[in-house]
Amino acid sequence: MRNESEVIELIKNKLNPLDVKKLRTQNLAVTLKKDELISGLNYLKAHSYIHLATISCVDWIDDNEFELVYHLFSYEDKINISVKTRIDRKESKFVTIKNIWAVAQYYERDIHDFFGVEFEGNDDMDELILENWNDIPPMRKDFNTREYVDEKYEWREYHG
Amino acid sequence: MKDKFKSSKWQEVINWAQKRSLFMLHYCTGCGAIELPPTMTSRYDMSRFGIGPAATPRQADILLITGYLSTKTLRRVIYTYEQMQDPKFVMGFGSCTINGGMYWDSYNTIKQLDKYIPVDLYIAGCMPRPEAILEGFMELKNKIETGNADGYLRYKEDYDFYKENQEKVLGEVKRRQ
């Protein structure tokens, strides 16, 4: 059972983070380089961080990058860690983590549907939630949903 | 075609019997379906009016569109509507079927239900209370008795209009039978 400062020391010594900080009680954020993410996740999983809540993706259009965030939790330390990394926006590719947590293949399929990120090693990239979508991926910041609606659907006319 | 049906005595008897026994298709399409179990169970009992649930579209009279429709569900609703036997009635539930409602700027929901399948009655609310649903059923029964609930006849007459709107939103819709 470790507290937050001990976990921060552990991460600074054993992994090679770009940034570690404590956001508030029971909540930490760690930024790693792209190539060291898999070994970092394996290390944390072996030290009691076994619960993967979800994988999120944030579109930083001004920096021209996507940010992938992996949320981990430990039932012994009772601490949430958000492990982050950045990838390029034009050629958005990353490796899959389905060999560490098998449930991640569906989270990655969801991110592919909405942001267009490709994951090497994950063959099953069919459409999960959208159907017959023929525009740019809808959660990107340069997709304007109100213009799309004005083009495709018509509004009801009211009389009187 | 409509006048011939309205004035026949035999049609009046059929309308009288039909409005007292309606079967509703048990398909919860959207978030308005959470107020259907209180309407069907013992507090706001609806089977005292002769309305009950049916499991398959081939055995149902009423199709209730409870709330918004995404494009994926709209394709299945069109298949379901075309599998029901005549005469059939459609009721639109909530404000999402009238003009888009709460999700007016969403890229995935439709804005007017009237362009894709013919609607006989709208019930306003977000979401409507069980008393409002029962009031809607009473109004539908009045419409059946006077012969005004003719959505299914309109679908056959204006089929090109509906088909063009469906294909604009969905692409190609395969007709199975």
Added chain:
Amino acid sequence: MKNMNGGNTMDKSKMTEMFFGPNHPGVPGNYGINYYYEGDTVVSAEPNAGHLHRGFEKLMEEREWIKNTPLVCRICVMEPDINEMVYAMGYEAIGEIEVPKRAQYIRSIILELARIQAHIFSIGGNSAAIGLYSAMQIGVLARDYILDIFEEITGGRVYHIYIRPGGVRHDIEDETFDKILDLLDDLENNRMPEFQKLIFENPTAQKRWKGTAVLKQEDVLRLGVTGPALRATGLEHDVRRLMPYGAYDEVDFVIPTGQDADAWTRLQLKRNEIFQSINIIRQLINNMPDGPVSVKLGNALKYKIPEGEAYVKVESSRGEYGYYMVSDGGLKPYRVHVRGTSTPLGLYGVEALLPGTRIEDVPVWAHSLGICPPEFDR
């Protein structure tokens, strides 16, 4: 078609495809499972999701902070209050706002009442999946009296829009607290014994539920499942104890657990949790402090918080429910990501854990694990 846990043959002439589809009375919501079966057993399955997608995360980026409160409660239809609570918690975590004590007590009372009505609805749905329809009738009736209390406090039966960033909308009077206590007495003395006789001491229903939909502990932990499905394997994990929020660190309650992880154990856990919630509400009402019910945050259309991010979670009636919120210091949220409770079970669990059950047990599997489709379709 994938051969997940191995069928007897991969011979297509012996397998039949079935659409346990969106238009079915046994499925909990507008959601489908396509599976192949051989004889009477399911061999391989995959989910058919996305019928309820409205694009919430994109809509939340187009509206100001306060305009999202009526939108957020429509994500999970059975229990809308947890969404409002998590959104308010995320806003207060990034902005470092402290909520007064009376507001935390009132928020916890509302969340516990929502938990009781969701459990009653779920017990009714579980019984309807095996054909015991009279349990649905009395269950929905008992739940309606709780919705009457919500209508008196907040004005709406299903969508309340009562919890907002900074506290709650307005205060509750003492007569309403007396009505809540009368309702809890009625639930404990009249309604729960009826359920006990009709559902829990019914030998036919017990035979259907015992031994079906078994999930072992290592499967549950590697998928990331929480809630009654995890507690039925013997572990005592609950977000109200692991990361306390609201007023839960000032009340006394027991977390029920079970040993055999089948549908019968999960149903008994739900009944035991109803009794614990009744106990919690009584303690909260008897020790209610005085004071204001909200922090003054200025003009509602100009809410602003500094740059930051937060991952916050609460314990819904089915497990852990979390939001990941990112703010860039502007008038609108930059990114909100919703993690529903039944995301691992509804998507990957169908592929990995469903093969091996019999066809008539597939609705029991779906209802007893608490799969709620609008949570992962958003």
